[in-house]
Amino acid sequence: MSKAEKTKQFIIEKTASLFNTKGYISTTLSDITEVTGLTKGSIYGNFENKDEVALEVYKYNAKLLKQSMSRSFSEEFPSSIDKLRAFVAFYRKNWQPVFLNGGCPLMNAATEADDTMPDLKNQVVKSFEEWIIKISEVITQGQKTGEMNEKADAGEYASLFVMLIEGGILLSKTTGEEKFLNQALDRILSIIDKELNKHPS
16 A cells, blocks of 8 residues: 555544544534644645545445444354344444444435535445345345245345334434334344244244
8 A cells, every 4th residue: 555545544544433423514624634633735635625535434434334234144144034133233232332433324424415415425325225235135045045935025125124224223313312223123123033034933
């Protein structure tokens, strides 16, 4: 990695929490220089403008979340049902550090990424699509192995799970009460056991 690439990565990592906590629109260039200890010239020497920093920071935050969540879908959990339950457990276990870091980076960026930041908006859409596809693939695999109800629409259930989680996070983050996210996660577990699982225990 070249010196320029290292500086760019340093700026991204140093401002990741800042953008996610303060917001992509509210974060100023002065905020970026303060948290990095670099000059405005150094920032602009590596990024065209603040929007480019915001976009790269979003990609970084989304990648970290994806890497953490991907363990739930790994071979560590042999069955598709186990993978979905591990996915729910991930959110139940990690909600505190996620909230302390400003909340879900996808939802935070989604609420700000309107027509004034089209590149960020497109990236957020891509993240949600990838998330839904991943869950859908797990359900489809479960249908192929005979674990899950083959009549279930995998894409529809995957979208529902994302909606429940993001809604639960929004309410819990806004009110400061964990119960809303837990209710959403409990509902997903109920759907997995009662509507998807062909062999409930």
